[in-house]
Amino acid sequence: MSLYGWIIYNGNLITDKFMDYVQWFQKTAEDVGVEVEHVANNELLVSLMNGKPTFTMKDGISLKEKRPDFVHFADKDLHLARHIEGMGIPLFNSSRSIEICDNKSYMYQVLSLHNIPMPNTIIAPKIYEGLPVKNSAHLELVKKQLGFPLIIKEAFGSFGQQVYWINNESELEAMLTKLGGKEFVYQAPVTTSIGTDIRLNVVGDKVVAAMKRTSETDFRANVTAGGKTMPYEPTEEEKGLAVRSAKAVGAEFAGVDLLFGENGPILCEVNSNPHLRSIYECTGLNVADYMVRYIKSVVPERGVRK
Ligand SMILES: Nc1ncnc2c1ncn2[C@@H]1O[C@H](COP(=O)(O)OP(=O)(O)O)[C@@H](O)[C@H]1O
Ligand SMILES: [Mg+2]
Structure with a gap:
């Protein structure tokens, strides 16, 4: 059976990094004999018509078929992800795993239910937008439990850009x-891993590539x-932990960072x-190749055929 899929990306986040990903995945799929068309999330509207889920697409959209055999979701538009699943189209990764991984609070909370070794973590209490921030109530508890230095991570962030090192009370405030x-x-x-970690790429229940990253300055x-x-x-042990962590959040494709x-x-x-x-540049391994082959192996049994 020859497969036809979509890769979905964010139409308002067209940077070189993201478009490179889309083209890379498409090219690899083609090499493996799978046709993949790219669709932006703002060209494929989640529509609930006559009480049923459907897509609204812009006129003249060039998609060969309106219903793919699978979708690879390279975005975090959760409503669209859930919609695709609701229409019975196999989605990689699942909307639930994207939702868990997108929010670090949620991710650590789920992992803590699966016996995964992780740094001691406290989730900051919810603050309603627009209300004055009165942190003092919980700060004493945080200092008592974690002390300084500590790390703050925004729930939504990537590339290390929303992760901060906090030395003392004034930096914290x-x-x-x-x-x-x-x-x-x-x-x-x-403290045994400052400036260094490992990235393990998991596909299905295997680690398919790994690299070590080290910074001299950060x-x-x-x-x-x-x-x-x-x-x-x-x-x-590292491979086992990576695979267990990916499974815990339900991600069939994952980049797992270990300290x-x-x-x-x-x-x-x-x-x-x-x-x-x-x-790829580090190891010469094309993770997308493993991803497409994995999709090919599971879609026939999972897919609702047209
Ligand atoms: N608890 C920690 N102790 C030491 N280093 C950490 C810790 N958490 C994160 N780091 C370092 O910061 C980097 C970014 O953190 P991470 O949680 O992976 O956020 P991001 O999603 O932005 O990549 C990690 O790759 C690691 O090098
Ligand atoms: Mg990271």
């Missing part, structure tokens, strides 16, 4: 003022934050939309 009503977590630093090892990459041969703990690997985060280029 300045950060809380800056964050306003945003969601975030407090986290204990893993506690964050992200490539975007200046981290240098080198190929890495993960231990069985080097004193007594073994510690989960840093699970990304449901890991990028493809830096892992």
Whole structure:
């Protein structure tokens, strides 16, 4: 059976990085004999017509068929993701796993139910937008439990850009003022892993590629934050933790970041939309190739055929 799929991206986030991902995935799919067309989330409107889910597409949209065999979701538009699933089209990753991974508070909370070693974390209490921020009530508890230094991570963030190192009380207060009503977590630093981590790409129940990232100048090892990459041969324990973490959040494709703990690997985060280029440039491995082959192997039994 030859497959036909869509890759969905965000029509308001057309950066080189994201378009590179879309083209890379399409090209790889073509090489594996799977046709994939790209569609922006703002060209495919979630429509509920006569009480039924359907798509509204712009006139003349060139999609060969209006119903693909599968969709690869390279965005975080959860309403659209759920809609596609609701229409019975196999979606990679699932909307639930994208939702969990998109929000670090939710992600750590789910992982904590699955016996995954992770840094001690406190989820900041909800603040309603527009109300004055009165942090003092919970700060004493955070300081008692975690102390300084600590790390603050905004719930929604990537490339290390919304992850902050906090040395003392005045830095903490300045950060809380800056964050306003945003969601975030407090986290204990893993001191044996400052400036270094490993990224393991999981496809299905396998680790298909891995690299180590190290920054000389920053506690964050992200490539975007200046981290240098080198190929890495993960231990069985590291591979096992990566696969278990991806499964815990329900992600069939995942970029799992692990820290080097004193007594073994510690989960840093699970990304449901890991990028493809830096892992390829580091290891020569095309993760998209594994992804497309995985889709090919599971869609026939999962798909609702037209
Ligand atoms: N608890 C921690 N201890 C030490 N380093 C950390 C910790 N959490 C994150 N880091 C570093 O910061 C980087 C970015 O954090 P991460 O949670 O992966 O956010 P992002 O989604 O922005 O990549 C990680 O790759 C790691 O190098
Ligand atoms: Mg990360």
